[in-house]
Amino acid sequence: MxxxxxxxPAKRRADAGSGAGLRGLLWLTWRQHRWTLVSTLVLxxxxxxxxxxxxxxxxxxxxxxxxxxxxxxxPQGRRLGGSSxxxxxxxxxxxxxxxxxxxxxxxxxxxxxxxxxxxxxxxxAWSQDVSPTRWLWTxxxxxxxxxxxxxxxxxxxxDHLERTTALVAPVTLFDYLPFLNTGMLPVAISIAWFAVGxxxxxxxxxxxxxxxxxxAGFFGLTYLVQWRYPTLLEPLSVTLRxxxxxxxxxxxxxxxxxxxxxxxGIDGPSGAFDSSGRELTGVELxxxxxxxxxxxxxxPCEFDNHLVQHVQYQPGSRIPDFHxxxxxxxxxxxxxxxxxxxxxxxxxxxSAG
Amino acid sequence: xxxxxxxxEGRAGMPGxxxxxxxxxxxxxxxxxxxxxxxxxxxxCSFRLPAGRIVALVGANGAGKSTLMSIIAGTxxxxxxxxxxxxxxxxxxxxxxxxxxxxxxxAILAQDKPLYRDFSVSDMLxxxxxxxxxxxxxxxxxxxxxxxxxxxRRCGRLSGGQRAQVALAVALGSxxxxxxxxxxxxxxxxxxxxxxxGELMAEAADGxxxxxxxxxxxxxxxxxxxxxxxxxxxxxxxxGDVDELLDGHVRMTGPRADQPPGPGAVVQAxxxxxxxxxxxxxxxxxxxxxxxxxxWTTQPLTLDELILTYLxxxxxxxxxxxxxx
Numbered sequence: 001m002x003x004x005x006x007x008x009p010a011k012r013r014a015d016a017g018s019g020a021g022l023r024g025l026l027w028l029t030w031r032q033h034r035w036t037l038v039s040t041l042v043l044x045x046x047x048x049x050x051x052x053x054x055x056x057x058x059x060x061x062x063x064x065x066x067x068x069x070x071x072x073x074x075p076q077g078r079r080l081g082g083s084s085x086x087x088x089x090x091x092x093x094x095x096x097x098x099x100x101x102x103x104x105x106x107x108x109x110x111x112x113x114x115x116x117x118x119x120x121x122x123x124x125a126w127s128q129d130v131s132p133t134r135w136l137w138t139x140x141x142x143x144x145x146x147x148x149x150x151x152x153x154x155x156x157x158x159d160h161l162e163r164t165t166a167l168v169a170p171v172t173l174f175d176y177l178p179f180l181n182t183g184m185l186p187v188a189i190s191i192a193w194f195a196v197g198x199x200x201x202x203x204x205x206x207x208x209x210x211x212x213x214x215x216a217g218f219f220g221l222t223y224l225v226q227w228r229y230p231t232l233l234e235p236l237s238v239t240l241r242x243x244x245x246x247x248x249x250x251x252x253x254x255x256x257x258x259x260x261x262x263x264x265g266i267d268g269p270s271g272a273f274d275s276s277g278r279e280l281t282g283v284e285l286x287x288x289x290x291x292x293x294x295x296x297x298x299x300p301c302e303f304d305n306h307l308v309q310h311v312q313y314q315p316g317s318r319i320p321d322f323h324x325x326x327x328x329x330x331x332x333x334x335x336x337x338x339x340x341x342x343x344x345x346x347x348x349x350x351s352a353g
Numbered sequence: 354x355x356x357x358x359x360x361x362e363g364r365a366g367m368p369g370x371x372x373x374x375x376x377x378x379x380x381x382x383x384x385x386x387x388x389x390x391x392x393x394x395x396x397x398c399s400f401r402l403p404a405g406r407i408v409a410l411v412g413a414n415g416a417g418k419s420t421l422m423s424i425i426a427g428t429x430x431x432x433x434x435x436x437x438x439x440x441x442x443x444x445x446x447x448x449x450x451x452x453x454x455x456x457x458x459x460a461i462l463a464q465d466k467p468l469y470r471d472f473s474v475s476d477m478l479x480x481x482x483x484x485x486x487x488x489x490x491x492x493x494x495x496x497x498x499x500x501x502x503x504x505x506r507r508c509g510r511l512s513g514g515q516r517a518q519v520a521l522a523v524a525l526g527s528x529x530x531x532x533x534x535x536x537x538x539x540x541x542x543x544x545x546x547x548x549x550x551g552e553l554m555a556e557a558a559d560g561x562x563x564x565x566x567x568x569x570x571x572x573x574x575x576x577x578x579x580x581x582x583x584x585x586x587x588x589x590x591x592x593g594d595v596d597e598l599l600d601g602h603v604r605m606t607g608p609r610a611d612q613p614p615g616p617g618a619v620v621q622a623x624x625x626x627x628x629x630x631x632x633x634x635x636x637x638x639x640x641x642x643x644x645x646x647x648x649w650t651t652q653p654l655t656l657d658e659l660i661l662t663y664l665x666x667x668x669x670x671x672x673x674x675x676x677x678x
């Protein structure tokens with residue numbers, strides 16, 4: 001072997017083009033995900049349209065009911081009943097908004113890396129002049145912004161619909177579904193499941209298994225949050241007179257954490273206290289004010305006997321704080337998922353064979 | 354018949370290197386190793402490949418060809434050692450974003466020619482333009498036109514051969530300094546193989562580009578590669594200019610003997626009761642393949658024979674080493 005020289009090749013022929021900039025990567029992201037993005041936009045537009053229409057209809061009912069709750073036996077009240085078409089539509093929309101983050105995780109998040117692994121196109125993408133991390137962050141940034149924008153619009157309209165519903169019907173915005181579908185939560189939860197979807201797609205490298213894991217994780221976390229969120233802050237306590245006309249601090253979207261239920265017929269605590277503060281047993285309560293089987297005499301009886309009950313609750317004024325706490329948790333999850341994706345991408349080895 | 358192998362040179366360091374006379378080095382490997390779990394795919398690979406040539410990377414299935422190409426392309430990390438492309442170290446995941454200068458850019462075409470199935474051919478060209486700092490649209494288009502690839506057709510609806518051409522067009526359009534082609538001819542019919550190899554050689558000559566082409570089908574190499582890198586069991590066993598390698602080896606056949614009658618290192622020896630055949634690596638000065646002793650004949654080797662000889666020799670040596678250990 002004779003002398004060898006380390007040298008760059010001679011000057012190359014003039015190039016007819018150049019790229020690898022943000023614009024090119026955005027085009028690539030759009031080109032790969034355009035059908036998903038367009039479908040998401042169409043679905044979001046339909047959802048927003050229907051919710052806006054229903055908000056207008058509920059506002060109309062509110063005016064018809066003299067800007068207060070519509071009585072149950074009024075025509076407006078019957079329209080709002082749980083089994084009426086309007087009530088069923090509202091319930092379905094509430095569920096749809098609740099599951100929106102899951103759909104985003106499944107259809108926008110998971111395929112970002114799993115589909116590239118399945119089609120072996122990562123080697124193609126990562127062997128160009130764009131580093132894998134830049135490819136990743138540009139893509140996640142673009143899709144994340146899209147998710148945030150779409151869910152912000154849907155979340156805003158959902159927030160308005162829930163508040164309008166609370167004007168005409170005795171519901172509280174602190175209940176789980178209205179709580180999830182208002183404020184910043186639709187955006188925060190959607191971003192979290194988008195990021196988790198990407199991370200699971202990157203880790204599992206197969207779309208279908210990752211989809212199942214995302215579904216399981218979504219329902220698991222949903223029920224965990226539903227179980228835990230009422231006590232994220234120390235609840236307040238109040239003693240209320242049973243059957244009293246005034247619900248006191250439980251008005252204005254409060255969430256009852258414990259208490260407020262009276263048990264009859266068992267020889268244990270009933271949840272009702274007499275005027276001296278002694279808790280009645282179920283049997284004592286039944287003896288004092290027997291169940292009326294719909295006759296409407298029990299509550300007046302309990303009121304006349306000065307029975308009270310202790311209630312732990314979260315006041316409606318805490319909803320923004322709770323939104324902030326839950327949103328922070330979801331955004332923390334999103335950050336963890338994104339860090340995981342970054343770590344996985346940095347450690348991913350791709351072989352040409 | 355018995356077979357004996359002697360490998361007295363070219364095993365450590367630069368293996369059997371021939372024909373690197375004052376040429377720029379495109380790729381230099383320094384003790385590159387790669388392990389998958391407990392299995393070594395590459396072991397202490399050291400070699401230098403000249404720039405502006407078509408390098409044939411040859412080895413059996415599992416020899417480590419794809420692993421080596423992936424490390425050169427920066428998509429796979431070496432477990433040990435370092436690798437330089439035009440003098441710049443290759444770091445996994447740093448092929449772009451300033452990680453590689455214009456002179457050390459590498460493009461790789463994987464065995465299965467991955468393309469975005471729902472992209473049209475023109476979309477794939479736009480992909481190349483969007484993800485490369487340098488892009489030669491004319492060169493990519495010209496390649497596609499040569500093979501009559503419709504620009505508006507989705508890649509998922511192209512034949513295997515057409516997909517290979519599109520992948521090649523994207524790779525060529527990025528104007529790499531080193532183009533790595535992993536089994537590029539696998540999906541092509543014989544006519545297309547000839548055309549592609551011819552065009553590739555022209556592109557390499559025209560564009561000051563080094564092409565590394567891997568294959569385990571030795572017949573594919575006929576007239577294509579002008580430099581050889583032979584891998585076996587993750588180790589380079591032979592590298593050098595093809596013509597010089599062929600000139601530097603000879604087969605000697607004659608009466609049964611323990612040693613050949615001529616100079617050179619024995620690469621392979623075969624014996625029957627009456628006859629011995631040696632494949633010799635000649636000293637640096639080329640020989641004329643003359644008969645060197647009564648009863649002995651010498652013959653030049655074809656490239657196929659040379660490669661098979663080294664692969665067999667390597668396999669025999671591995672068996673001997675295993676038996677000893």
